[in-house]
Amino acid sequence: MSPDTISIQLPDGSLRSVPRGSTPFDIATGISPRLAAAVVVARIRPLEASAAEGVAETEAAATEEAMYSGSVSSGQTARIVDLSAPLHEDVALELLKEADEAALKVVRHSAAHVMATAILELFPETKLGHGPATDSGFFYDVYRPTPFTEDDLTAIERRMHEVVARNEPFVREVESREKGLEDYTREGEFMKVHFIERFTAPGDEISLYRNGSFTDFCRGPHVPSTGRVKAFKVTSVAGAYWLGDEKNQQLQRIYGTAFFNAKDLDAHFKRLEEIKARDHRVLGKQLDLFSIQEVAGAGLIFWHPKGGLVRKIMEDWMRDECIRRGYDLVFTPHIMRRDLWKISGHEGFYGENMYPPMELDDAEYRLKPMNCPGHILIYKSSPRSYRDLPIRYAELGNVYRYERSGTMHGLLRVRGFTQDDAHVFCTPGQIEDEVIACIEFAQSVLQTFGFSDFKVELSTWDPAKPQDYTGSPENWRLAIESLKSALNRKGIPYKEIPGEAAFYGPKIDVKLVDILGRLWQLSTVQFDFNLPARFELEYTGEDGEKHSPVMVHRALFGSVERFFGVLIEHYAGAFPMWLAPVQVGIVPISEKHLEYAASVKARLEAAGLRVDLDARNEKMNAKIRELTLHKIPFVLVVGDKESASEQVSVRTRGKGDEGSVPLVTFLDRATALVKDHAMAL
Ligand SMILES: [Zn+2]
Numbered sequence: 001m002s003p004d005t006i007s008i009q010l011p012d013g014s015l016r017s018v019p020r021g022s023t024p025f026d027i028a029t030g031i032s033p034r035l036a037a038a039v040v041v042a043r044i045r046p047l048e049a050s051a052a053e054g055v056a057e058t059e060a061a062a063t064e065e066a067m068y069s070g071s072v073s074s075g076q077t078a079r080i081v082d083l084s085a086p087l088h089e090d091v092a093l094e095l096l097k098e099a100d101e102a103a104l105k106v107v108r109h110s111a112a113h114v115m116a117t118a119i120l121e122l123f124p125e126t127k128l129g130h131g132p133a134t135d136s137g138f139f140y141d142v143y144r145p146t147p148f149t150e151d152d153l154t155a156i157e158r159r160m161h162e163v164v165a166r167n168e169p170f171v172r173e174v175e176s177r178e179k180g181l182e183d184y185t186r187e188g189e190f191m192k193v194h195f196i197e198r199f200t201a202p203g204d205e206i207s208l209y210r211n212g213s214f215t216d217f218c219r220g221p222h223v224p225s226t227g228r229v230k231a232f233k234v235t236s237v238a239g240a241y242w243l244g245d246e247k248n249q250q251l252q253r254i255y256g257t258a259f260f261n262a263k264d265l266d267a268h269f270k271r272l273e274e275i276k277a278r279d280h281r282v283l284g285k286q287l288d289l290f291s292i293q294e295v296a297g298a299g300l301i302f303w304h305p306k307g308g309l310v311r312k313i314m315e316d317w318m319r320d321e322c323i324r325r326g327y328d329l330v331f332t333p334h335i336m337r338r339d340l341w342k343i344s345g346h347e348g349f350y351g352e353n354m355y356p357p358m359e360l361d362d363a364e365y366r367l368k369p370m371n372c373p374g375h376i377l378i379y380k381s382s383p384r385s386y387r388d389l390p391i392r393y394a395e396l397g398n399v400y401r402y403e404r405s406g407t408m409h410g411l412l413r414v415r416g417f418t419q420d421d422a423h424v425f426c427t428p429g430q431i432e433d434e435v436i437a438c439i440e441f442a443q444s445v446l447q448t449f450g451f452s453d454f455k456v457e458l459s460t461w462d463p464a465k466p467q468d469y470t471g472s473p474e475n476w477r478l479a480i481e482s483l484k485s486a487l488n489r490k491g492i493p494y495k496e497i498p499g500e501a502a503f504y505g506p507k508i509d510v511k512l513v514d515i516l517g518r519l520w521q522l523s524t525v526q527f528d529f530n531l532p533a534r535f536e537l538e539y540t541g542e543d544g545e546k547h548s549p550v551m552v553h554r555a556l557f558g559s560v561e562r563f564f565g566v567l568i569e570h571y572a573g574a575f576p577m578w579l580a581p582v583q584v585g586i587v588p589i590s591e592k593h594l595e596y597a598a599s600v601k602a603r604l605e606a607a608g609l610r611v612d613l614d615a616r617n618e619k620m621n622a623k624i625r626e627l628t629l630h631k632i633p634f635v636l637v638v639g640d641k642e643s644a645s646e647q648v649s650v651r652t653r654g655k656g657d658e659g660s661v662p663l664v665t666f667l668d669r670a671t672a673l674v675k676d677h678a679m680a681l
């Protein structure tokens with residue numbers, strides 16, 4: 001190979017020889033001009049890096065460090081570069097077109113530059129902070145004493161369209177750090193000065209990206225020109241303190257989002273509307289399911305009668321399943337002596353999440369943040385032998401945890417909640433089967449409640465730092481192996497996250513995927529090497545000697561409150577028959593049909609259905625509308641014809657008027673839906 005050429009390996013494995021200093025754009029043009037027009041950025045990897053090292057990459061602008069530091073951190077073998085970046089060594093090259101996640105981030109960060117350009121053209125007194133891409137768009141932190149109004153945001157967006165229409169190339173320029181600091185200091189750009197000082201070192205060169213007359217300190221990469229930022233919107237503005245310190249200047253964070261095309265942008269806002277329409281806090285009020293009351297305190301849930309009914313169904317199902325699967329149901333107190341929390345270690349490592357102690361006549365007490373010590377005391381209440389194991393204690397236990405004010409969120413983040421908690425005590429030889437049983441139980445919860453998709457994560461330790469963990473390396477290996485082996489035996493794909501385990505044991509997390517594709521962390525199967533040691537738990541083995549049992553914590557709903565919140569959003573409040581608090585609404589056409597309506601209600605209730613008869617002296621259509629708004633699965637209308645022939649006229653949720661059928665036919669249909677836990681309605 002001549003010193004003036006370099007080798008480029010394309011994704012299909014073919015090699016191309018090109019002049020040293022060629023850019024990805026040159027190479028794309030060499031392949032086809034149409035390709036050159038479609039690519040956004042390039043991903044390169046040194047050719048000597050073996051493929052086995054994977055494609056870990058520096059995500060463009062994912063973090064502040066990544067935004068400003070010029071170097072690629074160690075271990076990262078691939079990185080995203082401008083199409084205009086000259087290549088000086090042999091590389092594997094991927095030309096990223098639209099639809100690539102990494103390319104979208106580059107488009108979004110470029111949109112942030114376009115927005116900064118517009119802001120400075122309209123409001124030249126503004127000082128710039130930083131403008132990274134995010135998972136859903138981008139923002140730019142700016143300093144300007146006058147708050148930006150809605151009209152200002154509209155004007156900024158309009159000016160952005162002009163900047164895009166000008167199709168200014170993004171040009172990378174390099175200058176000395178000292179020159180950059182001098183210029184920014186003179187211009188009063190205190191945030192840029194801070195970022196240069198923090199993320200570069202004396203003697204470094206810094207990179208700037210210029211489009212038209214706007215220049216920004218930035219590592220890049222960027223799209224080739226402003227014209228490539230095609231579909232965007234400025235969405236909102238929020239206050240933030242510089243460096244998160246309230247003694248500092250108040251900044252304004254202007255948010256926007258950008259996509260490859262208008263279709264994706266529209267889909268994004270449709271999805272946001274869909275999420276808003278499913279907000280469990282709004283539906284909880286509208287459907288009268290639950291409330292949170294200022295007078296009682298934040299993060300504390302009041303279950304109204306209809307929400308209470310759903311909860312009863314969830315809890316009954318869970319308790320019955322526990323018994324069917326060999327668990328014992330237990331109940332433990334809400335407050336226990338402070339000394340117990342000292343033995344368990346919660347006083348130390350969990351104290352700041354607990355409510356403060358209360359002084360009673362004999363001792364200090366604390367509200368329980370977890371159920372484990374209670375279950376352990378039951379285990380310890382009599383001697384245990386290997387013949388007693390496994391012991392599985394389950395409780396729908398109310399726990400109280402201190403969450404900072406302002407962090408609470410409906411049913412999802414609360415200060416008091418109910419864990420469907422269980423603790424398994426077993427021998428090391430039993431552990432794998434126990435883990436499998438927990439996984440099967442978790443799958444059954446998801447299927448029963450209507451979730452078909454889930455993701456599993458396995459958090460393990462960092463074996464290089466055994467001092468950070470309690471429990472012997474041998475125990476850790478055994479535990480991790482049992483968890484892996486259980487997942488493999490069930491054929492469940494999982495992602496291992498080394499170093500993510502708690503200090504007391506590895507765990508499996510099951511994250512369900514809801515109808516909008518959102519992930520929710522609910523079920524956990526967690527090993528514990530800490531509590532059995534702290535409480536000196538033991539059992540007599542087959543050898544007649546004392547041994548320490550293996551302890552596993554597991555929760556499947558996670559919390560009943562949180563799971564209910566997820567259910568409300570997943571179903572948009574339209575619960576399937578078996579979960580619906582009211583399953584059937586009855587509307588008599590006039591007062592003279594009241595008697596027949598009441599007899600229909602009695603028949604349905606006798607079959608175990610939950611029925612609401614609207615006997616008010618209101619217009620029929622108004623009643624139907626109201627029952628429909630409450631998302632009741634079936635509304636039955638009864639008039640002369642139905643009364644005379646033992647029929648009901650059926651309106652089905654989502655389908656509308658289905659005409660009259662014999663009452664028995666409807667009864668069979670409705671009870672079958674409940675019995676089967678059917679998802680269809
Ligand atoms: Zn930039």
Ligand SMILES: [Zn+2]
Nearest residue numbers: 370371372553
């Ligand atoms: Zn526990």
